[in-house]
Amino acid sequence: MIDKFRADPMSALAPIPSGACVAVGGFGSSGRPDTLLDALCDLDRRGLHVIVNNVGSDFTGIGRLLAEGRIRRLTASFPVLPDFYDEYFAGRVELELIPQGTLAERLRAGGAGIPAFYTPSGAGTMLTDGTFPLGYDPDGQVAERMQAREHRSFSGREHVLEYGIVADFALVKAHKGDRKGNLRFRLSARNFNPLAAMSGRYTFAEVEHLVAAGDLAPDDIHLPGVFVDEVLLRSELSPRQPAIPRSGS
Amino acid sequence: MIDKFRADPMSALAPIPSGACVAVGGFGSSGRPDTLLDALCDLDRRGLHVIVNNVGSDFTGIGRLLAEGRIRRLTASFPVLPDFYDEYFAGRVELELIPQGTLAERLRAGGAGIPAFYTPSGAGTMLTDGTFPLGYDPDGQVAERMQAREHRSFSGREHVLEYGIVADFALVKAHKGDRKGNLRFRLSARNFNPLAAMSGRYTFAEVEHLVAAGDLAPDDIHLPGVFVDEVLLRSELSPRQPAIPRSGS
Amino acid sequence: MTETAATAAVGGRSREAIAQRLAADLRDGYVVNLGVGIPLLVPRFIPPDVEVILHAENGVLGLGPPAADGQEDPDLTDAGKQPATVITGAAIVDSALSFAVVRGGHLDVTVLGALQVSGRGDLANWYVPGRNPAVGGAMDLVAGAREVWAVMEHVDRAGQPKIVERCTFPLTGRHVVTRVYTDLAVFHVADGQLRLTECAPGVSPAAVRDRTAAPYIEDLAGRDGSGAGALRRG
Amino acid sequence: MTETAATAAVGGRSREAIAQRLAADLRDGYVVNLGVGIPLLVPRFIPPDVEVILHAENGVLGLGPPAADGQEDPDLTDAGKQPATVITGAAIVDSALSFAVVRGGHLDVTVLGALQVSGRGDLANWYVPGRNPAVGGAMDLVAGAREVWAVMEHVDRAGQPKIVERCTFPLTGRHVVTRVYTDLAVFHVADGQLRLTECAPGVSPAAVRDRTAAPYIEDLAGRDGSGAGALRRG
Numbered sequence: 034m035i036d037k038f039r040a041d042p043m044s045a046l047a048p049i050p051s052g053a054c055v056a057v058g059g060f061g062s063s064g065r066p067d068t069l070l071d072a073l074c075d076l077d078r079r080g081l082h083v084i085v086n087n088v089g090s091d092f093t094g095i096g097r098l099l100a101e102g103r104i105r106r107l108t109a110s111f112p113v114l115p116d117f118y119d120e121y122f123a124g125r126v127e128l129e130l131i132p133q134g135t136l137a138e139r140l141r142a143g144g145a146g147i148p149a150f151y152t153p154s155g156a157g158t159m160l161t162d163g164t165f166p167l168g169y170d171p172d173g174q175v176a177e178r179m180q181a182r183e184h185r186s187f188s189g190r191e192h193v194l195e196y197g198i199v200a201d202f203a204l205v206k207a208h209k210g211d212r213k214g215n216l217r218f219r220l221s222a223r224n225f226n227p228l229a230a231m232s233g234r235y236t237f238a239e240v241e242h243l244v245a246a247g248d249l250a251p252d253d254i255h256l257p258g259v260f261v262d263e264v265l266l267r268s269e270l271s272p273r274q275p276a277i278p279r280s281g282s
Numbered sequence: 283m284i285d286k287f288r289a290d291p292m293s294a295l296a297p298i299p300s301g302a303c304v305a306v307g308g309f310g311s312s313g314r315p316d317t318l319l320d321a322l323c324d325l326d327r328r329g330l331h332v333i334v335n336n337v338g339s340d341f342t343g344i345g346r347l348l349a350e351g352r353i354r355r356l357t358a359s360f361p362v363l364p365d366f367y368d369e370y371f372a373g374r375v376e377l378e379l380i381p382q383g384t385l386a387e388r389l390r391a392g393g394a395g396i397p398a399f400y401t402p403s404g405a406g407t408m409l410t411d412g413t414f415p416l417g418y419d420p421d422g423q424v425a426e427r428m429q430a431r432e433h434r435s436f437s438g439r440e441h442v443l444e445y446g447i448v449a450d451f452a453l454v455k456a457h458k459g460d461r462k463g464n465l466r467f468r469l470s471a472r473n474f475n476p477l478a479a480m481s482g483r484y485t486f487a488e489v490e491h492l493v494a495a496g497d498l499a500p501d502d503i504h505l506p507g508v509f510v511d512e513v514l515l516r517s518e519l520s521p522r523q524p525a526i527p528r529s530g531s
Numbered sequence: 532m533t534e535t536a537a538t539a540a541v542g543g544r545s546r547e548a549i550a551q552r553l554a555a556d557l558r559d560g561y562v563v564n565l566g567v568g569i570p571l572l573v574p575r576f577i578p579p580d581v582e583v584i585l586h587a588e589n590g591v592l593g594l595g596p597p598a599a600d601g602q603e604d605p606d607l608t609d610a611g612k613q614p615a616t617v618i619t620g621a622a623i624v625d626s627a628l629s630f631a632v633v634r635g636g637h638l639d640v641t642v643l644g645a646l647q648v649s650g651r652g653d654l655a656n657w658y659v660p661g662r663n664p665a666v667g668g669a670m671d672l673v674a675g676a677r678e679v680w681a682v683m684e685h686v687d688r689a690g691q692p693k694i695v696e697r698c699t700f701p702l703t704g705r706h707v708v709t710r711v712y713t714d715l716a717v718f719h720v721a722d723g724q725l726r727l728t729e730c731a732p733g734v735s736p737a738a739v740r741d742r743t744a745a746p747y748i749e750d751l752a753g754r755d756g757s758g759a760g761a762l763r764r765g
Numbered sequence: 766m767t768e769t770a771a772t773a774a775v776g777g778r779s780r781e782a783i784a785q786r787l788a789a790d791l792r793d794g795y796v797v798n799l800g801v802g803i804p805l806l807v808p809r810f811i812p813p814d815v816e817v818i819l820h821a822e823n824g825v826l827g828l829g830p831p832a833a834d835g836q837e838d839p840d841l842t843d844a845g846k847q848p849a850t851v852i853t854g855a856a857i858v859d860s861a862l863s864f865a866v867v868r869g870g871h872l873d874v875t876v877l878g879a880l881q882v883s884g885r886g887d888l889a890n891w892y893v894p895g896r897n898p899a900v901g902g903a904m905d906l907v908a909g910a911r912e913v914w915a916v917m918e919h920v921d922r923a924g925q926p927k928i929v930e931r932c933t934f935p936l937t938g939r940h941v942v943t944r945v946y947t948d949l950a951v952f953h954v955a956d957g958q959l960r961l962t963e964c965a966p967g968v969s970p971a972a973v974r975d976r977t978a979a980p981y982i983e984d985l986a987g988r989d990g991s992g993a994g995a996l997r998r999g
Contacts, residue, residue, distance in 0.1 A: 034582045035560050060823045060860075061846035063839060086860070090846070111901040118897040130898055133822055134864025134905030138396070141861045145627075146634025146675050147387070148436035150399035153908040154868065157939045159892075160900065187397035191939075208840070213584075213593075213620040219501060220857055221849070222840040224823045227859045231635065246620030252468060253502065255859075257592045257622035259562050259584065259637045284794050284816045309589045309626075310612035312605060335626070339612070360667040367663040379664055382588055383630025383671030390627045394861075395868025395909050402674040403634065406705045408658075409666065440705075457606070462818075462827075462854040469623055470615070471606040473589045476625045480869065495854030504625075506826045506856035508796050508818065508871045 058226030142197030144231025203233025210240035214258025307475030391446030393480025452482025463507025593621025650745030827855025884979030
């Protein structure tokens, strides 16, 4: 029988290796899978490529990953946290900056088997012309730039070709979930969660409430369980866990 | 104040001209906007380009449009109705045959401002190589073939470029709707309805139940009202209206 | 292959037995799409300890048995537009998300009837020229599902092989079929190479060979492909 | 334009008055996205007989006022991550559908702050080189909304014009701005041509001209563009 519930985040997330590409749901702290992110930190995973809309404004969640020096590359639209930029300009983290709607669509496309699509967003800007600095050298010089996008005109208007994102793993947070992996979100905490879940080759969902199969009516499910591999309960302690001081790296 | 409810289908749909391109929701008779389709017939519109997954199996709904000779071109994945093929092979209706998933994604893309995307579906087949007959001459010869798709390889696999569909109008059916145009569907009657609605430059929704704004909680709305321009009540008589005998055309 | 050999009765599995044989290969937790014909017979043979999520193109994940008489709900049909039910824990999605499941590789297996399968795994199942063309979700299913299992009679009504070197009917997809289940045999396809892994009870490898028009490796030692196998021409 | 002229006080609208002037142009039924800064002041000035659906990038359609103290819900924020509320009849969507609304042309107006606007309607508002880059939804909004209304002070803190012949800051989008609302004036952009349609109360056309570094047509006869207008160089 299908039972995707796992009691222990640490053992569930153990297969995620250092260096993995991980898509994460949430918009700031709203809808962010803090329990799963904490487990990733407690497992001491490093060199991660994290895909998330924004870092948030403190050292919880993605901020903790950052503070502990676990992120190699961030793909995001709005990093926010000033400490992130210190790391970026110092050459310790790469930043792939993507328009928010393009990021959402790329995650969906990856999960939907669409390898690439055209969008007008960002056409003719430095985020698509190959000039935006992906990363810096330790001496502050640009080490690498984001790849230029193919441009193509449709109906007389410039568009860029963007690729679907398939992440090795996805970490998302839902309000309710059942043992088949069906998820329901609450208000604007939905945001990137369904899309990150679709994008993951293997997807972990942190839920506030584990409900019996059938408690969520078929029409009330926001994301069907076929996109979710394991379901874990959110720990109430998560948001209050302190960040471990930044490691050397 | 925003009030998208209209009492009379005939006057509401009057702006749809003959020759228009109309996307229609439904999968067979499930979720099909019969009241709106009947109004279109009663308004005597002709030469329509109808985009719908399938015609259904009788002379209600799309079948009535067909029986009355109102369809110039059908874009569909599964026409079904034998009488449709009689019209097709006789050169009275064109058929643009599209894989079902591609059709759904093209409607969504059109509504989402994505002019084109790549998909593996149909690559290397006669639905994408320019050989499928779009239409026939009255003498039974192929008059025109479907346009060949650009092919491109991603990760070593052939894909085709498919274009977003923006329809002049969309006709969809929902279970519940409010005066802001918010819609909720029921079970598998959802199918193509949200996508057809997104695709329409101007979208009419037929609902079984008109509810007060706020009756549908924000998390229970399947399609937000921004995609819907006018809301009409389903007539219980619709599915039983007989087809008018086929006209000359 | 001679016509005499192809048309002679050789025993083999009934339609139900083909479905049962295929059902035995489904694993717990699989997400599966079933086409019309023999594939629709599969659910009744799924072992009780195996839970499979049935996907229907029109947006059902967790399709149940057909609706009983008098219990039909016009808002709940399968992909063949027949009145359906859902299992506990089912989810409904729109058609775009339904095919995101398919194309995105979230469908483990699609089980489809076939007109022809080529030795490289090409599938023809959507269109007989001269008849009425309709494709539905077939091209998306074969392009997207992790495994494509073709189910069919080994030869057509005229006794002609349906496993062929090159499909003569219009293709549904190239290099997509991963297994073929027929009344006479089970084949696997990997890296463009067809392998005969199993003959139906009472059916000889020679009988299969006589009725198969594509080259294949005979690999009957084990269904895991552990046998060495020798290249045979059909 | 001289620096003396540009920095001299010329009156004009306060930030609130700019927001109020813009709010008067919103029509009943508009779907509107508001950026940070002056745009966030707009809702308080929307006339009571005008119903506007406010869109927030994080998936809210029908954003209400900020949440009152003690009424914050961590699951309900605006695009600036501040505790928010929704109006009756609001809908929540995921981020992909939220931007489908934007890119698909279902947003009537996006109201954005600006660093610079060019005479052809180019907008720069996401990045000051040397500072921390972040783009959010700005590039999607300007590419997708039917109208892009830039709201800003007419000159920067150093007194330099922000309406320029060519943007020196990195672009958010090319040929996207359709209107500019400043403390001194209102401009429309159509077909790559900037038109001054209105001066703020007490502000002379000459004062606007002195503080504008892009060519424009003076078209003060009517906001509808019925005036003939003469080409001026800023």
